[in-house]
Amino acid sequence: RADILDKRARPVGPLHGIPLAVKDIISTKVMPTTCGSPIYRDHVVGRDAACVAQLVKAGAIVIGKSVTTEFAGGHAGKTHNPHNLRHTPAGSSSGSAAAVADFMAPVGYGTQTAGSVIRPGAFNGVVAYKGTYGWADMTGVKTYAKSLDTLGFFAREANDLALIRAAYGHAPADPPARGVAPRIGLVRTPWWDEADPYNRKNIEEAARTLRAAGARVREWVAPDSWTGLVPAQNRIMTKEATQSYAKERDRFSHLFSPTMKQVMLDGDAVSRRQYADAKKRKRTAVAQLADAWDKFDLLLTPAAKGEAPSGLGNTGDPLFNRFWTLLGTPCIALPFNSGPFGLPLSVQLVGRHGSDDQLVAWARWIEDRLA
Template sequence: MAKSPNRLSASEAVLRMAQKRLKARDLVEACLDRIEAREGQVHAWEALDPDGARKRADVLDKRSRPTGPLHGIPLAVKDIIATKTMPTTCGSPIYRDHVVGKDADCVTRLVKAGAIVLGKAVTTEFAGGHAGKTHNPHNLRHTPAGSSSGSAAAVADFMVPVGYGTQTAGSVIRPGAFNGVVAYKGSYGWADMTGIKAYAPFLDTLGFFAREANDLALIRAAYGHAPADPIPGPPARPPRIGLIRTPWWDIAEPYNRKNIEEAARTLRAAGARVREWQAPDNWANLMQAQHRIMTKEATQSYAKERARSSHLFSPIMHGVMEEGDAVSRKQYADAKKRRRTALAQLDDAWTRFDILLAPSAKGEAPSGLGNTGDPIFNRFWTLLGTPCIALPFNTGPFGLPLSVQLVGARGTDDQLIAWARWVERKLS
């Protein structure tokens, strides 16, 4: 039986449209049908623009040639990212009806590449720790993680093939892991963040969710970073992979530790050279460093909201402000110094490995919707600004998705995506 259009990956859909076997309007309608059937349970969306999406699809279908690498692909936009006509609420009652009147740079780029903005996806409050309304589509009693909860859940539930997210701690990779989709957090600074509500500018990084690793290359192509070919060739040789257990390895669930080790064995059997790389002992201090930078900068990013509307902050947001206030200038500077030291130490890994293999999360998505999960396996990579990709691999004891995380050197995003395609094939 042929796949319903909404279940296609972006790469599959783009190829079918180029071959005139699929219309953008049909893909949009299939996505809207899925949303109508499931949104009442999953709650992935803050706002939708069905009429605008249909009109855009009809315009694209009249063109004789594809507009760009994402021609006809529906897109979910995280609700801290500005859009011209839909509200950008940032998951807060402070901005309930706020319409920016201009698309963020990242939205403009994908629209120019042929994407169709379907709607705004739910975010946690200001992309922080206070959970939104979204449920995990694999089990509605479990969290989808945060803060990019709506985008990850929408892609996982076949409501849309691609969704934008952002990461300041673990807000892309962890939702990707919990929802069983491919997730990408780029190298720090890889994309223009204009039009995205800042949380901690020294850490905030753009990312996205998709169904297969090759979709990442298509989205990067919209930025001029990678070829738009939807059927890439394999790398010339298997990768050199460093298995990094991290200083927090024992915090991962036992079944998840076994899953990472199984992935390492599978990739070794497929021809990869897999060896362990021991993180330096002083990396244990990186968690505190990331948290200090994040909370201190949050007090600066949300000073206006705090002064005018702090009564509308959640208790979690009030806590962040208090923690940030307690960070001294010396502690903030020391946190950045720790980052520089760790980056120099990480250079040793890149002389021996193409990519690092690490956990994406502690384990399966926890039950309950009030807790978005622990970003402990993401915080330090965000601090170091490395590109990261989460790939689904197996399920846990409750039948929820598990995932592996691939990490590359800063600025090697496209090569990391190429290796991710190789790893994805071998783990499938």
């Protein structure tokens, strides 16, 4: 593929010759797609997923499949955090995030159903983007929870996000004019006290730095009712997972990890009424969030509780990602400082539904000021 591209008289697209790591729940034509499960060991789909075909058309070269946790769930894979091999790289898009962090690939595909793009980006110290729900064709991506699954990717800097979006035909938003700064809402969220103290200080330092750079930073207080969004997201996720994996469960449940078996049981326990209530909570919160966009261009909030935890059996807590995934907002993790163990910390930027390109433009502005 690289030799063929080298012979072209001109670039075929914005990603001409760029190596791409593909999360192993995303189908590729000739490479196995195992979904991190022995059920699909050596399974070759025979065609590229729509998102892979899109970047290949733009000139990217698929260099390999990256490790995913089992079915993009909570059972950890074999990837280590390149900043400290004794610490988790998070999940489920662990391999793609670690590959970009370790300079194996400049771009990697991931997916997020709870916190599987933003949290690995934060733990591995790379830029991570989770798009607005429904922004990309998910054909060829193994489904976990249909109403939550969202495509994302990892890169080394915010400028790269604009290039990848361009490969999808999106015209990158112009960088803010000189002297123009964003209106930023600092969202501590109802779970602020769950974040490690050093991470809370880091978010506040980022807010001060951006305010000093000219941004208008004010606090936006999420409604008290948002405390119900985390269990709502989990109910929707587990219930839909029982539907997505009914075939595998029926024939190969003995090959499920204990973690996956528990997900199935949790989903079974969600009643129709509870599922409907979770969906209602989502609709209410989306309407409440609309109030913020009259005041702010983007929101600033934690990307994770803190540094990557030690040990490889636990991928970390997606607490600060679940509710944004439920609301379908575009999110970006930007590295900023390090924690007490020398591991990366990040901030999370959240944009209005469908404002992905503008959020990328503001991320470029913010990245420059936080550097």
